[in-house]
Amino acid sequence: MTDKVRVGVLISGQGSNMQAIAHAATAANCPYNVACVIADRPNAAGLQLANNMNLPAHCIDKKQYSNKLEFERDIDNHLRSHNVQFVALAGFMRILSSWFVDRWQAKLVNIHPSLLPKYKGLHTHERALDAGDPEHGCTIHWVNAGMDEGDIITQATVPVLLDDTEDTLAARVKAAEHKLYPKTLAQLAAQMKP
Numbered sequence: 001m002t003d004k005v006r007v008g009v010l011i012s013g014q015g016s017n018m019q020a021i022a023h024a025a026t027a028a029n030c031p032y033n034v035a036c037v038i039a040d041r042p043n044a045a046g047l048q049l050a051n052n053m054n055l056p057a058h059c060i061d062k063k064q065y066s067n068k069l070e071f072e073r074d075i076d077n078h079l080r081s082h083n084v085q086f087v088a089l090a091g092f093m094r095i096l097s098s099w100f101v102d103r104w105q106a107k108l109v110n111i112h113p114s115l116l117p118k119y120k121g122l123h124t125h126e127r128a129l130d131a132g133d134p135e136h137g138c139t140i141h142w143v144n145a146g147m148d149e150g151d152i153i154t155q156a157t158v159p160v161l162l163d164d165t166e167d168t169l170a171a172r173v174k175a176a177e178h179k180l181y182p183k184t185l186a187q188l189a190a191q192m193k194p
């Protein structure tokens with residue numbers, strides 16, 4: 001397959017979802033490939049992971065910008081210089097402006113570690129445990145200018161066990177994320193192809 005959809009992945013931290021996305025893309029029949037990885041901070045561990053996988057990885061350090069729009073313009077330019085067609089936020093810890101969201105409308109998705117609309121924002125595992133939820137999980141959704149608000153595309157559910165801690169629950173959700181994100185991107189990429 002030569003006409004794969006070119007995906008740009010934006011990260012801020014560990015990059016384990018980016019790694020899962022990129023690993024799945026090595027399969028010959030995967031309808032997308034990872035065109036570039038961008039981190040918003042130089043110490044994002046995922047940058048090293050991306051380098052190890054020989055992916056074009058680049059830091060656009062938010063701290064170097066006083067103006068959010070300039071920061072987002074540089075991200076946009078970098079994505080376009082790599083002919084990116086679709087953007088996956090994977091632990092990217094910034095809310096993007098409506099300018100950026102509009103430019104990537106219907107081509108910008110995020111993964112969130114809860115069963116949205118439950119638990120937008122941070123500390124989702126702790127909140128699921130505190131609420132006594134029997135199930136927890138993760139969501140892939142379209143990105144709009146709100147926080148964790150766009151329409152839901154796919155979800156994966158995991159059980160909450162009686163002896164779960166935040167860490168054990170987080171690990172179970174992460175494992176589900178690593179399956180859900182590549183699978184969802186492949187579905188979306190397949191739909192984009194002529």
Ligand code: GRF
Pocket residue numbers: 011012013014015016017018046090091092111112113138174177
């Ligand atoms: C994931 O749990 C994702 O749902 C959230 O941030 C975390 C990123 O993890 N948005 P990683 O950097 O992919 O390991």
